[in-house]
Amino acid sequence: MTDIHVETERVQGHHLLEVKDLFVEFHTRDGVARVINGVSYHLDPGETLAVLGESGSGKSVTAQAIMGILDMPPAKIPKGQILYNGEDLLKMPEDKRRDIRGQQISMIFQDALSALNPVFSVGWQISETLRTRMGMSKADAMKRAVELMDQVKIPAAKARLKDYPHQFSGGMRQRVMIAMSLAMDPKVLIADEPTTALDVTVQAQIMDLLADLRRDLNMGMILITHDLGVVADVADRIAVMYAGRIIEHADVRALYKQPAHPYTKGLLESIPRLDDKGTVLKTIKGLPPNLMRLPTGCKYHPRCPYTQPICVSDEPRSLNLGNGRTSACHFAKEMLSGELG
Amino acid sequence: MSDFETVAATEFHTAQPGPAGDVNAPSQPHSMETQKPRSAGADAWRELRRKPLFWIGLVLALFALVMAFWPSLFTSADPQTCQLSRRMAPASGGAIFGFDVQGCDVYAKAVYGTKNSLMIGGLAALLAGVVAMLLGVTAGYFGRWWDAIVSRVVDIVLGLPLLLAGIVFMRRVANAGGGANARVWALIAILGLLGWTTAARVIRSSVITAKQQDYVHAARMLGAGHGRIMLRHILPNALAPFIVIITMALGAFIAAEATLSFLGVGLIPPSQSWGLSISEMYPYMRENAIPLAVPSAFLALTVLAFIILGDTIREAFDPKLR
Amino acid sequence: MFRYLVRRFLQMILVFVATTFIVFALMYATGGDPIQALAGERPVSEQQRAQLTKLYGLDQPFLVRYWNYLTGLLRLDFGKALNGRDVSEIIASALPVTAKLALIAIITTIVVGVVAGIIAGVRRGSIFDNSTLVLTLIVIGIPIVTLAPLAQYIFGIKLGWFPATAAGREDDIYALLLPGIILGALSVATAMRLTRASFNENLRSDYVRTARSKGLPGRRVIGVHVLRNSLIPIITFLGIELGALMAGAIVTESVFNVNGIGFNLARALRTEDAPLVVGLVSVLVIIFLVANLIVDLLYAVLDPRIRYE
Numbered sequence: 001m002t003d004i005h006v007e008t009e010r011v012q013g014h015h016l017l018e019v020k021d022l023f024v025e026f027h028t029r030d031g032v033a034r035v036i037n038g039v040s041y042h043l044d045p046g047e048t049l050a051v052l053g054e055s056g057s058g059k060s061v062t063a064q065a066i067m068g069i070l071d072m073p074p075a076k077i078p079k080g081q082i083l084y085n086g087e088d089l090l091k092m093p094e095d096k097r098r099d100i101r102g103q104q105i106s107m108i109f110q111d112a113l114s115a116l117n118p119v120f121s122v123g124w125q126i127s128e129t130l131r132t133r134m135g136m137s138k139a140d141a142m143k144r145a146v147e148l149m150d151q152v153k154i155p156a157a158k159a160r161l162k163d164y165p166h167q168f169s170g171g172m173r174q175r176v177m178i179a180m181s182l183a184m185d186p187k188v189l190i191a192d193e194p195t196t197a198l199d200v201t202v203q204a205q206i207m208d209l210l211a212d213l214r215r216d217l218n219m220g221m222i223l224i225t226h227d228l229g230v231v232a233d234v235a236d237r238i239a240v241m242y243a244g245r246i247i248e249h250a251d252v253r254a255l256y257k258q259p260a261h262p263y264t265k266g267l268l269e270s271i272p273r274l275d276d277k278g279t280v281l282k283t284i285k286g287l288p289p290n291l292m293r294l295p296t297g298c299k300y301h302p303r304c305p306y307t308q309p310i311c312v313s314d315e316p317r318s319l320n321l322g323n324g325r326t327s328a329c330h331f332a333k334e335m336l337s338g339e340l341g
Numbered sequence: 342m343s344d345f346e347t348v349a350a351t352e353f354h355t356a357q358p359g360p361a362g363d364v365n366a367p368s369q370p371h372s373m374e375t376q377k378p379r380s381a382g383a384d385a386w387r388e389l390r391r392k393p394l395f396w397i398g399l400v401l402a403l404f405a406l407v408m409a410f411w412p413s414l415f416t417s418a419d420p421q422t423c424q425l426s427r428r429m430a431p432a433s434g435g436a437i438f439g440f441d442v443q444g445c446d447v448y449a450k451a452v453y454g455t456k457n458s459l460m461i462g463g464l465a466a467l468l469a470g471v472v473a474m475l476l477g478v479t480a481g482y483f484g485r486w487w488d489a490i491v492s493r494v495v496d497i498v499l500g501l502p503l504l505l506a507g508i509v510f511m512r513r514v515a516n517a518g519g520g521a522n523a524r525v526w527a528l529i530a531i532l533g534l535l536g537w538t539t540a541a542r543v544i545r546s547s548v549i550t551a552k553q554q555d556y557v558h559a560a561r562m563l564g565a566g567h568g569r570i571m572l573r574h575i576l577p578n579a580l581a582p583f584i585v586i587i588t589m590a591l592g593a594f595i596a597a598e599a600t601l602s603f604l605g606v607g608l609i610p611p612s613q614s615w616g617l618s619i620s621e622m623y624p625y626m627r628e629n630a631i632p633l634a635v636p637s638a639f640l641a642l643t644v645l646a647f648i649i650l651g652d653t654i655r656e657a658f659d660p661k662l663r
Numbered sequence: 664m665f666r667y668l669v670r671r672f673l674q675m676i677l678v679f680v681a682t683t684f685i686v687f688a689l690m691y692a693t694g695g696d697p698i699q700a701l702a703g704e705r706p707v708s709e710q711q712r713a714q715l716t717k718l719y720g721l722d723q724p725f726l727v728r729y730w731n732y733l734t735g736l737l738r739l740d741f742g743k744a745l746n747g748r749d750v751s752e753i754i755a756s757a758l759p760v761t762a763k764l765a766l767i768a769i770i771t772t773i774v775v776g777v778v779a780g781i782i783a784g785v786r787r788g789s790i791f792d793n794s795t796l797v798l799t800l801i802v803i804g805i806p807i808v809t810l811a812p813l814a815q816y817i818f819g820i821k822l823g824w825f826p827a828t829a830a831g832r833e834d835d836i837y838a839l840l841l842p843g844i845i846l847g848a849l850s851v852a853t854a855m856r857l858t859r860a861s862f863n864e865n866l867r868s869d870y871v872r873t874a875r876s877k878g879l880p881g882r883r884v885i886g887v888h889v890l891r892n893s894l895i896p897i898i899t900f901l902g903i904e905l906g907a908l909m910a911g912a913i914v915t916e917s918v919f920n921v922n923g924i925g926f927n928l929a930r931a932l933r934t935e936d937a938p939l940v941v942g943l944v945s946v947l948v949i950i951f952l953v954a955n956l957i958v959d960l961l962y963a964v965l966d967p968r969i970r971y972e
Contacts, residue, residue, distance in 0.1 A: 106877070115873045118967070133879075166968050493677065497678050500678040509940070512932065595806075619808055645804030649804065
């Protein structure tokens with residue numbers, strides 16, 4: 001299982017962040033779940049990589065592995081590298097790694113209500129790292145917290161400093177979360193389904209905010225989502241995950257124009273469109289695979305409409321299609337040229 | 342005296358049904374054809390079977406039960422025939438633990454004391470269980486004024502610690518001139534009527550949780566009556582915590598009987614009871630500790646058996662602890 | 664908040680009136696001879712009878728007597744014991760002793776129970792965790808009527824580490840240590856399990872993941888974020904427990920001859936001193952209710968999400 005890594009890689013220097021052939025397993029009483037099976041992707045400053053997939057595809061677990069917040073056990077990383085500015089995070093001693101966490105790479109989570117500590121005020125939580133890690137005085141840290149809250153456009157920031165998370169609306173709570181993640185000027189921001197728990201109108205505002213912040217602060221952003229509709233406007237590149245692998249990786253426009261993997265094609269077709277009134281919406285049949293007992297060959301073959309004998313017997317390698325585009329399908333070229341489907 | 346209730350109730354709070362997965366664990370979609378559906382009960386049993394502590398508790402409890410019904414299997418001596426000439430005499434023949442201050446066979450007395458302890462604990466737990474079930478289910482299901490009344494009654498009963506209430510009530514029974522037998526039934530009634538509150542609260546809240554589930558709404562819309570909805574859809578959810586609390590209450594009631602008897606407001610001779618023996622032998626502890634130690638050990642092991650049973654069952658039903 | 668306070672207070676009064684009524688009615692509203700009920704099974708002379716009737720106002724209707732008793736309680740007048748002493752006087756001398764005992768018990772609970780619970784909760788599944796779980800189960804399972812004499816026999820009489828009784832030495836903390844620890848033993852076990860469960864649950868919550876992703880060191884994640892949340896049920900438990908311990912001290916105080924409320928209550932039961940029993944039970948019920956009220960209010964302080972309407 002060797003994903004050939006995309007060749008946008010610079011000849012000299014390093015990517016800001018690079019995941020190389022990462023494997024993660026969960027050892028549970030019922031057996032071993034192979035959650036990540038050779039994932040590779042990279043991120044450069046100022047760009048947004050969207051990681052797309054159904055729940056259980058391993059997109060969040062990859063992010064947690066980058067952050068180093070997986071519980072080990074039950075999780076285990078048997079193989080792989082996570083390079084930050086060329087240095088392997090997985091080989092670092094814990095305190096050095098902790099320095100990177102939050103300061104270089106920070107993360108925001110899906111449900112801000114449960115992700116924020118219910119018994120501390122938001123000002124306290126935003127300023128916590130400034131006080132304990134940056135050695136700021138309490139007053140300075142609070143002043144900075146107000147600035148951060150202003151930056152994420154929380155109205156009357158100063159007045160709300162002492163409020164508790166449950167006193168905020170869902171959208172405002174997510175802004176608090178974002179302000180907290182920006183406290184130490186990280187270079188990489190990982191947003192794990194940041195808008196899933198929100199109303200549609202609020203979703204758009206949060207996505208716009210994230211896009212603005214990424215541009216203003218020149219961060220690299222990994223946007224994890226299961227919603228293809230969300231990523232089109234903000235992402236530069238998309239990595240589609242299925243059963244713990246990246247099955248397609250492409251520039252956003254290229255991917256929308258012509259998917260090179262049947263799964264991506266299925267996802268695109270299952271987005272409702274305004275111009276197809278009256279037609280039946282297409283869905284992907286079947287269920288995501290059981291990670292304890294993955295199918296043979298291509299992991300997508302039980303659900304794929306184009307399955308051939310080779311798909312059942314052989315696992316497809318990640319095919320390089322040029323321009324940084326890869327696809328892990330035996331028939332990627334046919335998909336791309338439109339001969340299939 | 343109500344500590345078992347705190348344990349049972351507080352730890353159950355954490356065991357509400359719901360998404361119980363580890364945050365980090367991947368969601369594991371099961372493909373239909375390979376995974377057999379498992380009920381919570383079967384899962385719990387699978388869990389229980391491999392716990393040595395559960396088996397220890399079960400064996401001890403069954404042992405006590407057999408001893409309560411057929412004490413003559415364990416001793417041929419009569420606990421009532423005491424001879425002062427054998428006062429504090431050492432072990433001889435069947436009297437493997439010797440004789441007490443009145444010259445009674447210590448072992449035989451403890452064996453025959455089992456019946457009262459288990460009967461009082463068991464019947465009081467049964468009574469408390471019935472009261473808790475009736476009030477908890479109806480209060481949770483019908484709500485409104487009935488719920489308000491039941492909740493106030495629970496408040497009032499909880500306002501009197503079980504031991505204090507037991508003292509006051511039993512003193513009243515003693516004054517009314519009840520004999521040894523009347524006191525046994527009085528104890529059952531008092532413990533049962535005072536000890537139902539925690540169980541009722543737990544049932545009430547699980548009924549309220551269950552009532553709001555979609556499948557209950559669906560059943561109601563399909564025209565199911567109140568009785569059917571309660572029996573088929575709501576009670577099964579309340580059952581696991583109910584069993585646990587009642588099992589632990591059984592142990593606690595046995596201990597309460599012993600405590601009240603120790604304080605002189607529980608059973609009186611000629612009833613046989615561990616608490617009574619402890620109360621009688623305690624003043625002679627310095628002279629000879631064995632007549633005190635034997636009923637104490639019987640009492641502790643029996644109470645322990647039911648507490649262990651309740652605790653292991655609770656753990657087995659709590660998916661978060663796995 | 665104010666409305667809640669008022670409602671909560673009214674509720675407490677209802678419970679207070681109802682419980683004291685039950686206690687009072689059971690003691691005095693006997694179908695038979697109230698004087699005989701007062702004196703228990705002892706014979707009563709005519710002279711005593713007249714004296715008792717006057718002293719306890721038995722010539723008055725029942726509800727009037729209950730009203731007098733209730734208003735008496737509000738003035739801290741708990742009536743007179745059969746030996747003529749004011750019950751409030753007995754309470755005044757016994758309560759501090761019981762309070763000291765309860766305090767030792769609570770400190771033991773915090774030092775041993777909460778700390779062990781934290782360790783077990785953080786190291787879930789470790790040998791420490793499993794062995795303390797079994798140990799606490801045993802402590803919970805052994806009734807106090809067994810535990811107290813056992814401890815007295817082993818540590819007081821056989822090993823001689825502690826005085827076997829505290830009679831006449833109620834000012835000596837050392838003499839109160841063993842009964843205090845025994846009184847707290849049950850709470851230690853419960854507190855340990857509660858702390859463990861609470862830590863376990865909080866350790867798995869999303870905000871812990873957030874705190875870790877902020878790069879906070881593990882001891883800060885546990886010592887600040889998890890602890891602050893776990894403390895809410897623990898402090899609640901300790902508050903209620905303090906009230907319950909006072910009531911639970913009957914056996915411990917009797918065994919160790921500690922001249923506190925419980926000891927006096929046990930003696931009053933033996934000597935069939937009904938007014939003293941009623942007075943002592945009333946004061947214990949009041950302590951229990953007030954402890955519950957304080958805990959309820961404390962809850963709102965500890966958990967900002969709770970807003971009482």
